[in-house]
Amino acid sequence: xxxxxxxxxxxxxxxxxxxxxxxxxxxxxxxxxxxxxxxxxxxxxxxxxxxxxxxxxxxxxxxxxxxxxxxxxxxxxxxxxxxxxxxxxxxxxxxxxxxxxxxxxxxxxxxxxxxxxxxxxxxxxxxxxxxxxxxxxxxxxxxxxxxxxxxxxxxxxxxxxxxxxxxxxxxxxxxxxxxxxxxxxxxxxxxxxxxxxxxxxxxxxxxxxxxxxxxxxxxxxxxxxxxxxxxxxxxxxxxxxxxxxxxxxxxxxxxxxxxxxxxxxxxxxxxxxxxxxxxxxxxxxxxxxxxxxxxxxxxxxxxxxxxxxxxxxxxxxxxxxxxxxxxxxxxxxxxxxxxxxxxxxxxx
Amino acid sequence: xxxxxxxxxxxxxxxxxxxxxxxxxxxxxxxxxxxxxxxxxxxxxxxxxxxxxxxxxxxxxxxxxxxxxxxxxxxxxxxxxxxxxxxxxxxxxxxxxxxxxxxxxxxxxxxxxxxxxxxxxxxxxxxxxxxxxxxxxxxxxxxxxxxxxxxxxxxxxxxxxxxxxxxxxxxxxxxxxxxxxxxxxxxxxxxxxxxxxxxxxxxxxxxxxxxxxxxxxxxxxxxxxxxxxxxxxxxxxxxxxxxxxxxxxxxxxxxxxxxxxxxxxxxxxxxxxxxxxxxxxxxxxxxxxxxxxxxxxxxxxxxxxxxxxxxxxxxxxxxxxxxxxxxxxxxxxxxxxxxxxxxxxxxx
DNA sequence: TAACTTTCTTTACGCGCGTAAATTATTTGT
DNA sequence: ACAAATAATTTACGCGCGTAAAGAAAGTTA
Numbered sequence: 183x184x185x186x187x188x189x190x191x192x193x194x195x196x197x198x199x200x201x202x203x204x205x206x207x208x209x210x211x212x213x214x215x216x217x218x219x220x221x222x223x224x225x226x227x228x229x230x231x232x233x234x235x236x237x238x239x240x241x242x243x244x245x246x247x248x249x250x251x252x253x254x255x256x257x258x259x260x261x262x263x264x265x266x267x268x269x270x271x272x273x274x275x276x277x278x279x280x281x282x283x284x285x286x287x288x289x290x291x292x293x294x295x296x297x298x299x300x301x302x303x304x305x306x307x308x309x310x311x312x313x314x315x316x317x318x319x320x321x322x323x324x325x326x327x328x329x330x331x332x333x334x335x336x337x338x339x340x341x342x343x344x345x346x347x348x349x350x351x352x353x354x355x356x357x358x359x360x361x362x363x364x365x366x367x368x369x370x371x372x373x374x375x376x377x378x379x380x381x382x383x384x385x386x387x388x389x390x391x392x393x394x395x396x397x398x399x400x401x402x403x404x405x406x407x408x409x410x411x412x413x414x415x416x417x418x419x420x421x422x423x424x425x426x427x428x429x430x431x432x433x434x435x436x437x438x439x440x441x442x443x444x445x446x447x448x449x450x451x452x453x454x455x456x457x458x459x460x461x462x463x464x465x466x467x468x469x470x471x472x473x474x475x476x477x478x479x480x481x482x483x484x485x486x487x488x489x490x491x492x493x494x495x496x497x498x499x500x501x502x503x504x505x506x507x508x509x510x511x512x513x514x515x516x517x518x519x520x521x522x523x524x525x526x527x528x529x530x
Numbered sequence: 531x532x533x534x535x536x537x538x539x540x541x542x543x544x545x546x547x548x549x550x551x552x553x554x555x556x557x558x559x560x561x562x563x564x565x566x567x568x569x570x571x572x573x574x575x576x577x578x579x580x581x582x583x584x585x586x587x588x589x590x591x592x593x594x595x596x597x598x599x600x601x602x603x604x605x606x607x608x609x610x611x612x613x614x615x616x617x618x619x620x621x622x623x624x625x626x627x628x629x630x631x632x633x634x635x636x637x638x639x640x641x642x643x644x645x646x647x648x649x650x651x652x653x654x655x656x657x658x659x660x661x662x663x664x665x666x667x668x669x670x671x672x673x674x675x676x677x678x679x680x681x682x683x684x685x686x687x688x689x690x691x692x693x694x695x696x697x698x699x700x701x702x703x704x705x706x707x708x709x710x711x712x713x714x715x716x717x718x719x720x721x722x723x724x725x726x727x728x729x730x731x732x733x734x735x736x737x738x739x740x741x742x743x744x745x746x747x748x749x750x751x752x753x754x755x756x757x758x759x760x761x762x763x764x765x766x767x768x769x770x771x772x773x774x775x776x777x778x779x780x781x782x783x784x785x786x787x788x789x790x791x792x793x794x795x796x797x798x799x800x801x802x803x804x805x806x807x808x809x810x811x812x813x814x815x816x817x818x819x820x821x822x823x824x825x826x827x828x829x830x831x832x833x834x835x836x837x838x839x840x841x842x843x844x845x846x847x848x849x850x851x852x853x854x855x856x857x858x859x860x861x862x863x864x865x866x867x868x869x870x871x872x873x874x875x876x877x878x
Numbered sequence: 879t880a881a882c883t884t885t886c887t888t889t890a891c892g893c894g895c896g897t898a899a900a901t902t903a904t905t906t907g908t
Numbered sequence: 909a910c911a912a913a914t915a916a917t918t919t920a921c922g923c924g925c926g927t928a929a930a931g932a933a934a935g936t937t938a
Contacts, residue, residue: 196924197923197924197925198924198925199924199925207886207887208886208888209887209925210886210926210927210928211886211887213925213927214886214926216925217926222885222886223884223885223886223935226885226886240655241925243652244596244655244656244924244925245655245923245924245925245926246926247592247893247925247926248596248892248895248925248926249892249924249925249926250926250927251927263611263617263621263636264614264618264825266612266617269612269617270612273612273638273640276640285652287635288637288638289636290621290636292621292625303588304591304633307588307590307591307592307593307894417828417829447829448829450829450831451828451829451831451833454831454832478826478829480799481765481799482829482830482831483830483831485799485802544894545894545895546895547894547895555916555917556918557917558896558898558916558918559915559917561897564895570916571904571915571916573904574916589895590894592894592895593893593894593895593896593923594894594895594896595895596894596922596923596924596925597894597896597897597922598895598896598897599897
């Protein structure tokens with residue numbers, strides 16, 4: 183101990199052993215401190231914190247996780263990080279994890295099922311206390327997902343795959359579509375529904391169905407325009423499909439409700455390219471609405487009328503549910519669906 | 531061994547020890563196999579792979595990294611993942627790492643310097659073979675950055691902070707601005723330059739300077755319009771600033787070159803809101819151009835004329851340089867700047 | 879100050895794996 | 909078939925930390 187205390191102040195500390203000897207406290211106590219500073223006597227705490235100021239040592243988080251019963255690690259998985267919607271909700275979730283004292287690690291499946299499996303495998307190595315998982319959906323490997331949820335406390339969000347995991351938290355897609363359909367019907371011609379034929383996300387089916395149900399209830403003729411297109415380049419799919427639909431006059435009314443904002447953004451571009459004026463003014467030929475409240479929907483021309491996810495509420499509910507489960511509050515599986523808010527802009 | 535070989539095929543394998551006994555091969559040899567399957571005799575390899583089919587065991591990557599001289603982990607750090615530009619380049623880099631046999635882990639500083647420091651600390655625990663780092667720039671903590679680069683093989687990209695790290699790879703901002711300024715001068719009135727007063731990214735200064743230099747060379751009067759605004763909400767800053775500039779008639783010509791695409795997107799929205807027609811047609815009042823080739827620039831109205839990063843080339847050069855360095859090819863620090871391609875669309 | 883409680887130290891082992899050295903088994907060349 | 913070369917096994921230790929148990933020291937109460 184004597185020798186250690188006299189070591190040069192700036193000698194790089196390699197591990198907790200060295201830091202312990204430098205601070206004059208035993209390693210187990212130092213370990214205890216890092217797990218919870220309040221768990222050691224104030225005097226001891228002060229000595230450790232003094233040493234900390236001189237040596238800027240930080241424990242290796244991965245070594246910490248190795249032999250702990252309950253780690254502070256939380257995995258966040260989204261299907262596609264290049265979609266600003268997921269980037270935004272991931273950022274939101276990360277912040278909540280940090281605020282709650284957890285250590286988030288972010289993963290993206292990059293729209294690919296095999297990659298999603300890889301991510302889940304990596305996550306196992308992390309030994310996370312819990313995982314917030316937005317699955318790819320239809321494309322996900324259900325068996326792998328089920329096994330993963332059985333092994334790791336996992337809360338599904340955004341898109342539900344069977345009743346896997348602790349619970350599900352997402353947006354109320356039925357309410358989304360019903361609400362905006364209602365708005366469109368009340369303010370002009372009833373909407374046609376513009377969607378991808380083979381959507382990756384199961385929410386798309388709920389939205390189509392909600393549209394059909396709503397139209398029936400309002401006593402209006404429903405019309406679904408399903409366009410071709412694979413992958414995750416929704417804007418381009420919407421643009422190409424929009425051109426085709428406009429060219430062939432597939433829309434039976436002047437109002438189009440898109441299955442999601444990215445498709446709507448593509449459709450708006452198609453309209454622009456064809457010289458079709460979009461909006462609710464007298465001189466406009468067509469109304470276009472989206473669904474999601476995509477970060478970019480504010481900046482289209484015209485700005486997109488849409489129904490917006492309650493990002494904050496979804497992420498808060500998801501995070502809080504997971505934290506509660508981690509801390510032992512057992513609850514039966516349930517599905518929480520958060521309502522969206524109509525965001526009225528110029529496009530419809 | 532006898533007992534182990536008779537264990538039930540579906541008993542979950544917990545670690546390499548168990549898997550080794552199940553496969554009938556010693557643990558060190560199994561370890562060798564996972565580090566490089568080619569390094570063991572074909573017969574041994576076959577036995578391991580047979581066992582692998584029955585038991586789907588995978589080594590814990592974090593435990594692997596713990597006591598390895600050279601890990602396969604690569605860290606990727608971007609300043610802001612909610613910006614699709616960074617999301618896109620991160621995705622690109624991740625894929626290249628995987629293809630080269632490395633294991634990428636993605637981090638975002640979320641636009642915050644303290645967070646960036648946190649990320650670098652976490653990265654140390656990962657013991658990565660190398661790091662691809664796009665620093666926040668002006669806001670980055672230079673001391674922390676310098677120390678990190680000294681400890682971990684780090685390649686800087688996108689935005690250069692002094693001569694830290696192995697090398698720098700990014701876009702040639704001077705060429706970007708010179709090129710598009712030239713285009714704008716040749717096709718209409720010379721451009722004004724629209725930028726943030728206090729940009730977060732050092733590239734912004736290079737672009738302004740390149741604009742000034744180019745205008746001087748072309749013998750045209752330069753005019754820079756610098757708008758207020760803090761943070762990373764560039765679109766909104768551009769929109770608000772655009773309104774102000776248009777209101778007060780700050781632009782001396784009908785052509786505006788924006789410092790980046792996100793600012794341009796905001797400006798386009800301001801134009802729309804004021805009924806100012808943008809484009810190069812006879813009936814248009816103003817031309818707007820951006821810089822970056824932002825994923826969304828294709829879908830503005832009118833689609834944005836811009837100068838696009840060569841995402842592929844930047845990421846490939848960055849990744850290859852890092853891999854070369856990891857594999858021992860020592861080279862002096864150098865800065866590689868990739869040229870951009872003019873993307874002609876309707877806005878200018 | 880004695881008796882008690884709390885906290886810390888010591889010691890020891892575990893996590894899941896890498897790695898090195900010495901030994902034994904297998905393959906290869908002839 | 910035998911020696912040489914190659915590969916696998918055994919043994920042992922290390923990485924950086926968590927955690928448990930027993931004992932010593934410090935703090936608290938009376």
